[in-house]
Amino acid sequence: MTMVYGYYLGELIQLSVTPRDKWKEFIREYNIPNENYYYLGATRTYKFFEKDSKQFQELDDLIHNIDLS
Numbered sequence: 001m002t003m004v005y006g007y008y009l010g011e012l013i014q015l016s017v018t019p020r021d022k023w024k025e026f027i028r029e030y031n032i033p034n035e036n037y038y039y040l041g042a043t044r045t046y047k048f049f050e051k052d053s054k055q056f057q058e059l060d061d062l063i064h065n066i067d068l069s
Contacts, residue, residue, distance in 0.1 A: 003045060003063070007056055010046025013039070 016022035027035045049056035 004060060006042045006045040007049060009038075010042035010044070011050075013043055014046055014050070019043075 013019045013023050013026075023035075023039050026032070032038055
């Protein structure tokens with residue numbers, strides 16, 4: 001589930017007009033510790049899957065199937 005949050009957070013950041021400013025606004029509002037760690041994780045996760053979001057859904061389904069086993 002963490003990867004899902006990271007992907008959508010990265011999408012919010014990247015699709016804004018000024019991604020870094022949007023992130024700074026987010027961390028001010030929610031008081032995020034280690035914000036650089038989360039910023040890099042979210043933006044990298046989004047960039048990795050942005051070309052083919054179907055892969056993201058397939059990987060998420062696979063992870064959930066493994067968790068249920």
